[in-house]
Amino acid sequence: MTEAVRYEREGSVAVITVANPPVNALGLAVRQGLWQAIDRFAEDDAEIALIVGEGRLFIGGADISEFGKPPVEPYLPDVCTHIERSTKPVVAAVHGPALGGGCEVALGAHYRLAIKGAQFGFPEVKLGLIPGAGGSQRMPRLTGVGPALEMMPAGGSVTADEALEIGLVDRVAEGDAREAGLAYARELLESGAPVRAVGTLPRPADDAAAFDAARALWQKKSRGEVAPLRAIDAIEAATKMDLDEGVREERRIFLELMETPQRAGLIHAFFNDRKVAKLPEIEGIAPRNMAHVGVIGGGTMGAGIATACLLSGLSVTLIERDAAAADKARGTITANLDAAVKRGKLPADRRDATLSQLSTVTDYAELSDCDLAIEAVFEDMAVKHEVFARLDAVMKPGAILATNTSYLDVNEIAAATRRPSDVIGLHFFSPAHVMKLLEVVVADATAADVTATAFALAKRLGKIAVRAGVCDGFIGNRMLATYRGAADRMILDGASPWEIDAAIKAFGLPMGPFEMSDLAGLDIGFMTRKRKAATRDPRDVVPTWADAMYHEGWLGQKTGQGYYVHEGRKATPNEAVKPLIEAARGDRPQRTFTPEEIQRVYMAAMVNEAAKVLGEEIARRPLDVDVTLLYGYGFPRWRGGPMQWADTVGLPALLTDINEWSKADPYFWQPAPLLEQLVTEGRCFADLNKEAAQ
Template sequence: MSDAIRYERVGDIAVLTAQNPPVNALGLDVRRGLLAGFERAETEGAKAVLIYGDGRTYFAGADIREFGKPMQAPSFADLCTRIEASPLIVVSALHGTALGGGLEVALSSHYRIAVPSAKMGLPEVHLGILPGAGGTQRLPRVAGVGMALDMITTGRPIGAAKALENGIIDRVVEGEPREIGLAYTQELLEAGAPRRAVCDLPAPKGVDFDAMHVALLKKGRGQLSPATALRAVQAACEADSFEAGLRRERELFMELMNSDQRLGMIHAFFSERAVSKLPELKGVAPRVLAEMGVIGGGTMGAGIATAALLSGLKVTMLEMTDAAAAAAQGRIEGNLKGAVKRGKISADQFTALTTQALTLATDYSALAQVDLVVEAVFEDMSVKKTVFTQLDAVCKPGAILASNTSYLDINEIAACTSRPEDVIGLHFFSPAHVMKLLEVVVADKTAIDVVATGFALGKMLGKISVRSGVCDGFIGNRILAAYRACADHMILDGASPYQIDAAMTAFGFAMGPFAVADLAGLDIGWAARKRLAPTRDARERVPSFPDKLCEDGHFGQKTGKGYYVYEAGKRGGTPNPDVPGLIDANRAELGLTPRVFTDAEITRRYMCAMVNEAAKVVGEGIARRPLDVDMTLLFGYGFPRYHGGPLKWADIVGLDDILADINTYAKGDDFFWQPAPLLQQLVADGRCFDDLNKEAS
């Protein structure tokens, strides 16, 4: 027997206890232990087998250390088939989570009991694959096709009550999993209950799989795993036998295993967990964080305050007038009402947060005792410096002074205080209580425990926190500026904003760059262009058509018109008929003759610009690792998860081909298309971006 599985006999019941902390992952030792346990139980004359997990959970899924490696025998699929085929009655007692292979083992058991708090699901689509050990064949047989498709194609887990309601488990009982499992198994033996293998159940009734396949591809913006998983469920309904369905599931599983999307999603899975683990923070204790101040109650500040309140922090919101403070309170309450509606907080919690945890103020003295303050005021250096000068005067020693600036130099902001070591950038993304990304911008003199506190705050708020150095735009907005410039150049040369948006949504983005600009507000980019104009290189191609829109008062969705026209009550916008004329005038002014762009060329140029700038960001140390860039673009800029991030995408398509394309584009514009030195070095060395991730881990 493996040490990962403990075998014991309790009367006629062989008890197999998983002992593979912390989550009883179904690694090789666990699989071998289960197999050996069944062989021993059958040899020694047991009448039933009970499977449960020691510690905090049943099998929570596969062992992530085995991801991407050849599966050693016994495989999940073979193990599940062996469990189901046992002549003994097999019972699984579930607590904690039964996810992926864990739920597949449970479904291979003949009976299932769970504690009320147990959760179960098949999240494989989030890794770019599908359940490959019979999950797509067994779950539809016990729960029906509708429920099975919902669980398999979304990857969302469900609770024990819903699982019972849908026939996935047979009983829900409060208690210790071992005790309730033994009692249930003994009850089954005394009642003479039969073996009840799911494979012997009739095939479930099908649905319109073709229509659902189209809908899943559209909903997933091209992600293959949910739509492919649907085809596996279809096999459960239509295959000649259960075994034929299993063979079809395996074929589809291997298709996804060999796909680029699986590579991208596995990279995203591991990178999401690695991004906030910085070697320099090991052993560094963050500062105490109980009370937080927020300056500026607009959309961003209200969102930051909302996120902080929901995480359990007390918040003081500072505005300059009573009217502005009241408006800020209204925005925060609106956000929190949304949390009530979604079931995240109760009505009583809403009342407590808005009347006890939140304080409104109009004087800086109200921030005297906060542990950390974030300013979310107008993006202007002189305004920021005024705010930080006042914070320096009133905040207690050791309080952290943070700026939510999107672009501005944190070092310059810190220099106007007497405590630059306490200053940090905390760049949230709007709406801040919804968006997952937090850029933690570390200035030259920022103390290491202040950095640790920034990451601790991100964890409290449920954010994906990424470390950034100081430069214009930090990681995300600097890269954004480059690929937006590339898009503007293509428009000058003949493409349209709407063709570019369509090409990028086909690539997998939820919105194209010009629709995104309308959503964010065209005035943001306009302000940045005016700020950078005095230092702009004369060789830079800067279009005037975006400025013309802003000069006419068209800032996108908030004004009802930008690149698109927005009508009240209608979702999305329609192309603004004034835009082509502005573009034509800009081209005529520059003496440019437009040419035709294919969607493929648009996508390639756009992505090459993104990758090239990202490589510069990593090469300069603004981002420590390529995965930092990937997570920034995934969680802050809508990059399709199944591509893994721009630098993972680059690894997959080939760095040598990307560099060759950049060199070709440089023949037309050698100022914009300057190859990143890091990209050139990696190609010369025959290496890739992921090699740098491994070196940094």
């Protein structure tokens, strides 16, 4: 018996305890321990076995320290089957999350008890996989195919009560898992309950309509991701095969997916989520106190920031220019909280108490007790200077002054105060109470504990924070301007906005660049071009058709007309844009683009600009770029991020393309020095991530 699994006797009950802190992950020692415990149970005179987890949960799934390493016996599918084939009854008492392999171990038992608060699920598709230890074969035998089709392709989960309702567990109890499990095991003994192996239950009914509907849904939702559709295939196998054959088919699909680039991309993203906040500059630095936040500006962004802070338990004082605007902001925030209640993000009985933590006022003096102020006003440097001068005058020593600017120079904003070390950029993405990304823009004078506080705040808000340096647009919007520039050049060369959007969605993004422009508002792009006009290089391309659209009053969704004509949720190409584009093309030579060519140009521009961002240390690591694009810009998670994509397709080939395109447009297609260096040295972006971790 390994130390990770204990075997004890409680009268006629053998208690098998998984004790592998912190989450009882199914590493080798646990798998060996469970196997040995079932062997010992077979040999002694205990009449029933109880499997429980020590600590805060039952079994937390796979051991991430084993990811990427060759598997070692006993394999988890065999462990689950070994439990199931016990000739004496086995009960699993589940508390806390039982996800993936943890759920499969429970399904290997003959009876399942769930403690209130338990959670059952199969998140494997989020790593590019499917359940690999019999989950797709055993669950449908208990629940039918419907619940399995709802859960597995989505990587979803159910509560203890929901699990009981669909037949995944036999009973729900309260209290301590061990004590409740012992009581249930003794009750089963007294009633003469037999061994009831899930694998011996009849195959679930083959519901062709349900499988057709599930495939249609996930072909649309997955946007090129393979694992959800393969999960459906595995569930369908349960309707056609006996358990042993079905488990082999499941394992075949699982191992096939293990070798795919999608699985590599999702694993890359999984680990980056855990690495992105690990920065040497804030290691061991204590964050400042954070209880009361001020927000300046109650528009969509300011109201969203205030909502996010309220939902995390912070007190918020929001400043607006007058009482009417303050009342409107309160109304917006109230509606946001009501929506959070509907989504299950805020308990209904906490709604009023949460709203009571909000104060909407017009006097900056009300911010004097705030620990942090976040401005979310108009993107104009003069306006920012005025706001920060007023904040500097009223806020207490040690308070942090943050700007939510999307583009502007945070160093210049900090210079408007007498405390530049307390100034930082906190670039939220709209809607701020929903979007996960927070760019933490560290200015030249920003104190280390201010940066540490920003990362601590992001964690409290449930956001993914990425460190960025100061430049126009920081990481994400700087890159956006470049790959959007590539799209504009393709329009001038012969592609239509709608062809480009379709190709980019086929690549896996939720929308193309011109759909995004309509969503954000074409006035945003116009104002950005106007802001940059004085410093624009004369060799740059200006989308004059987009300026003409602005002057026509075509601002996208907000006016019902942009690159698309918007009627409710329906959007159709706006044919009236074509003459504007033709006028911009002039006598420029035209060509056709395949979807693959559009994707290649778009992505090469993205990667080349990212390499410049890295070379200038605006982003410190390639993983910072990947996380930014995944959480802020809808980059398909299964591709891992643009840096992971570039490594997958090969940097030498990308550089060759860029050098070829630079012959016709040397201004736009200037190869990034870092990209050239990596190709010369035979290295890739992943190597830079490894070096940063050392």
